[in-house]
Amino acid sequence: MNYKASVIVLSGIICLLFFCSSCDFLMSFFPMSEGEYNLVTTLFNGEDFESGNFPGGWETSEESPWFVTGSTACSDSYSIRSGNIGDSDETYLEVKVNLNKGDTIRFCYKVSSESHYDYLIFYINDVSMDSWSGEKDWSTASFQIDDGGINTLKWKYNKDFSDSNGSDCAWIDNIERIPQ
Numbered sequence: 001m002n003y004k005a006s007v008i009v010l011s012g013i014i015c016l017l018f019f020c021s022s023c024d025f026l027m028s029f030f031p032m033s034e035g036e037y038n039l040v041t042t043l044f045n046g047e048d049f050e051s052g053n054f055p056g057g058w059e060t061s062e063e064s065p066w067f068v069t070g071s072t073a074c075s076d077s078y079s080i081r082s083g084n085i086g087d088s089d090e091t092y093l094e095v096k097v098n099l100n101k102g103d104t105i106r107f108c109y110k111v112s113s114e115s116h117y118d119y120l121i122f123y124i125n126d127v128s129m130d131s132w133s134g135e136k137d138w139s140t141a142s143f144q145i146d147d148g149g150i151n152t153l154k155w156k157y158n159k160d161f162s163d164s165n166g167s168d169c170a171w172i173d174n175i176e177r178i179p180q
């Protein structure tokens with residue numbers, strides 16, 4: 001290898017090392033929040049939104065976020081509701097939780113939307129499990145968990161390109177982990 005090639009290779013290695021060390025350096029500024037840490041390190045023990053606040057460690061869309069409301073609930077006083085969105089838009093609610101293989105996730109949902117066009121969709125690890133639209137008062141849905149460990153639960157309210165109906169949103173409450 002001639003001198004020029006050696007310099008290029010060496011520069012490349014130095015850049016790579018610098019890049020990797022700066023990643024760790026940058027990551028140290030964005031540690032996991034206490035809420036997220038608690039959710040992924042201990043078995044999920046449910047969420048009923050009765051604190052009246054958006055739960056720690058959960059995520060939602062930056063625009064039109066889901067919010068905790070006392071206007072309706074599956075039980076007690078509070079539930080969480082999708083933010084207001086327009087046509088061809090969506091808003092999601094997501095949480096990473098620690099579950100055992102064979103556990104069942106059960107939750108209450110309510111929808112008031114344009115039937116067959118504007119949907120509440122539930123995902124486990126980005127796989128769509130079920131969807132609901134139209135006028136559905138509080139009901140329960142249950143899904144068995146195939147993989148133990150960290151699972152991502154996600155609810156999305158999704159609108160097609162035109163028209164609205166009802167309250168034009170979805171609500172979730174009483175998310176529970178039922179051991180096998």
Ligand SMILES: [Ca+2]
Binds near residue numbers: 074079174
């Ligand atoms: Ca509740």
Ligand SMILES: [Ca+2]
Binds near residue numbers: 161
């Ligand atoms: Ca629509």
